[in-house]
Amino acid sequence: MNVDVQGRMRRLSVMAPSIVQCAVASSLAWVVAKDLLGHERPFFAPIAVVICIGVAVGQRLRRLAEMVVGVSLGVGVGDLLIIQIGSGPWQIALVVALAMGAAVLLDSGSLIVVQAASSAVLVATLLPPTGTGGLDRMVDALLGGALGIAATALLPASPAAIAHRHAAAVLEALASALRGTAEALDASDAELATDTLEEVRGTQKAVDDLDTALKTGREIASIAPTRRRLRRQLLRYETAAEPVDHALRNTRVLTRRAVVALAEGEQPPAAISLTLRELADAVLLFRDELAAGERPSGTREAVTGAAARLRDVPVEGTGLSTGAMTAQLRSVVVDLLLATGLDHETAAASLPPRPRPPG
Template structure:
């Protein structure tokens, strides 16, 4: 057949490729998948990824403000009470170290571990005491600042291994050296006793006013699992449409949500310490232990979900959409959302367990053998995610693995 003159297009038919074009496309696909994985991991950023991470950041910022409100309020009241005790009861004219010690020890975090509060309190008192002693022995000046800092820090390291104690001892001793003597009239004992008052009140607040020790871990459990469910929801859309960009968005969401999981782990350690030392909270030990186990499993589930997202990017670049696998991911996301509500309110996670058992029973990699090894890999990874979810509902590792089809 001859081509018409004038450079007209050839007749319609299968797309004609230049020699080597097919192999060039095959090379470009892995490179594009690698770039999308990199953006999802945060190694390179674009406007789309900034928008995704910005949404996650705003959501987490609002949560941090809500969580810090009560701790800041209690720390402020403790600081005011410390100022009152030192000023009105002890009769100190400028009891500035009392509220400083109370605030430094309590701070704005709801995770007030007793050891941490005690370290801060001892560090403040030690720094103020050593600073006052050296002021009276050697006076003030640049050399004295270096001397008192070295002595305070080394003394703190001898007394305890805690970093907070050493840091606060050094800081407070330098403050004492640098503080004009005209600002206080009580002398060394006055400022040292002010620091003790603030530290003691902070320790009492941390030990005996914890409120509902289960509330914060439960709220963080709900937030963490909802974040995981949102991530899997985005991944579901990606798998249904075959859009690897959405899978990269899911990966970015997963990375941006790690701070919630970390906060949950810290809250669990704080709650475990409180129920161990406070006899009134003995009844909460079992619940705290269960939430601690769930926190560890949720962190593992998030890591598994990020691996699924990375593999999904490559799979969609090569094989396109996977609506059937998307249905499995959507079911796991729904189960995790239900589990989040159950953990928050202390309800039995029966709905989540039933859904996850059903999904786990459908995750047979050999059923996808005709669709290629990439989809089989996704199904295999989802098996691990389903097992993590089942264990969070209270199943043992053996019981959860029994729900998977053999093969």
């Protein structure tokens, strides 16, 4: 089995700030709850930290609310029932069912339901209620969640860095698809075009990860004072995200038409593969300009220059699939210009006029 060591190391570097936040804040939560508040076994405090921060990015404030509500429901139901009916198999079943049912009625969030059930199980088995134990556990959950948010604010990851890592993966996948399609056309290699199509079909997870990273970036920028100055740079990634996703989708269609064209013996003009290569270079330039926080003027110029080559594509005698590829290339050009911040009218105006058929 092949292991993508580099990919895993990149993922570790992305998650490292959250891991540090979890480690520091969970330890602090235990110390505060045990030594300052006097709670004997404040396990909910570090658990709340881990759930609130998590190694999965995004929606920490919502997870905090769900965590506190879930613990409160689970502990509350467990305390009320176990004191009266004791602990055992059927008692566990009843407590879990009631806690989960109450959580579902209260909110559709999965974390509330799971946390209510797990808290009820703990109360019914390992930690039967004693005195004010239920209230202490609710306080521990709230304390852990609050420290998790504080850790995010005081030890924040860079929103722009998080966004860039994920955006770079998407842009590199787009550039690879464009270049791979060009190489397949130049070599008249239908198998290479098919392989490229399979690769570009597998890019949706990278797009979804970018969307989640942007949500995390916005959240960090909103609660971490030291990161607010980076909101403008983060905004450039937010502007680019949707058009780049559209460019990937249009490239997927383009590559599929390339597979059909090569399989049917069409010979697309060299202008198409040249345009694809130049667009691939422009995408990588865009990645670098975003990382540097620069205005993407170089990208706009490169994309417009690549689009100008479409003037050399003949109107007739190229085949149905070649015509479809030309149309998709025009769409990719517009998508990339939108990603740089141009409005749709200006981006469309950058395209060369469609040549008229002779006669």
